[in-house]
Amino acid sequence: MMWIAFYNEQGVGDVLMLTRGKADENHLSTESNNGVTIVRDSTQDNQVMSINLFNISETFKPNGNGNVDLTEEQVSQVNDKIKEAGFDIEVEVDSKPKFVVGYVESCKKHEDSDHLSVTQTNVGGEVLQIVCGADNIAEDMNVLVARPGATMPNGMIIWPGELRGVESFGMICSTRELGLTDIEDLPGIWELKDSFEPGMSLEEVVASYK
Template structure:
C-alpha cells in the first residue's frame, strides 16, 4: 500500500494506492469525502481517494508519504466516518534496508544482467541486477518490494528475461543522495551498517 499527497498539485486529497489493476475494468463508489476504486469483475480494491483530508487529520510531508501505524489508523478512521467498513492493512516493515550479496551468477539470457542472492536480515532475496560493479561480498542498499523510490517508482516483484526478481539493489543516484556519481553502478556501503537494518537517506 502506498500513500500520496500533494496539496499544491492536486489539492487536499490523499491518494491510497493498494493494487495495480487494469484501468479498463475499474469503477468507483463514493461515500461522503471518500471514493473507493475497484475492479468491476472481482470487486478487488485498487485504492481510495480521501478528499478534504486535512479536516480529518494532518498529513505530514509532500509526495509519497511514509506509512506508519498512526497514519494507517487515521486513514481507517476517516474511511469509517464516511461509511466504508473495510479495514486497510499494510506491511509497515522498513522498505530500504542494508543487504549483503552472498552470491552472484551471470544471467543465462542477458549478458549485462547478474542474478544475486542478497541477505537482508530475516530473509534472502533473489535480485536481478544490471550494475557493472555488482559483486558477491558487497554490503549494499536494497529497496524491497513495496518501496517507493524518490522518483516515485514503486518496487514490485518482477521477472527479468525469465528470472524472478524481488527488490532492487540501489545506486546513489537512484536514492538521490547528495553528490551521487552519474556513472552506472550500485552504492557499495563501506561502514559498520548491520545487515537488515533500515537505511535512512
C-alpha cells in the first residue's frame, strides 16, 4: 500500500503525517528519534503504519492543508529525514488522482448479500474490484470512484477492505458523499455522462458542469 500525507499546521502543528492503512488503536507502539516518530501495529506483523515528521517546514513547506500531494523531491527529502533518524523505512506515494471516472465493466450480485453488488470497474489503466450497495449500480455505466488512499470530504480515508467476505478496492460515490449536491442531489451513486473517459479526474468532471 502506498503512503498518503496529511498536514494541518493550525490544528496539529508543523507535522507531516504519513499513513498507509488502517491500524488497531489498541495494539500500537511508537518509537521516536531526531524529530521522527514511527507507529507500529502488532496485529499486522508489527508493520509501520504511520510516520510523523516534526518541524517539517525546516525541510520543506507542504503545499495545502489536509490531504497533501508530495513532489518527487519532497518524497526524497522525507526518506532522507527518516533514514537520518535511524529508521529503515522507505516511503512511496501514489501521485495519481484519487477521485476519478470509472467505467463499470461488470456488475454481479454479491453471493452473501441481497443489497450488495460486486463490480469490476475500469479507472483508466487498471480495473478495480469494488463492492457497492447502491440500488442504481449497473454494468456499462460511468461512475465516480474514490481510489484507495482517497480522503472523503467527511475525513474518512478509503482503504482496501472486505464486505461480506469479498475484497473491495475503492468506493463508488454519490454527489452527496462528495459534497457536490449543487451539481446533482439524487439518491444513489452519481451516474456520469458517457462522454467521460475512465481515469478522468474529479476536477475535470466538475469543470465540465460549470
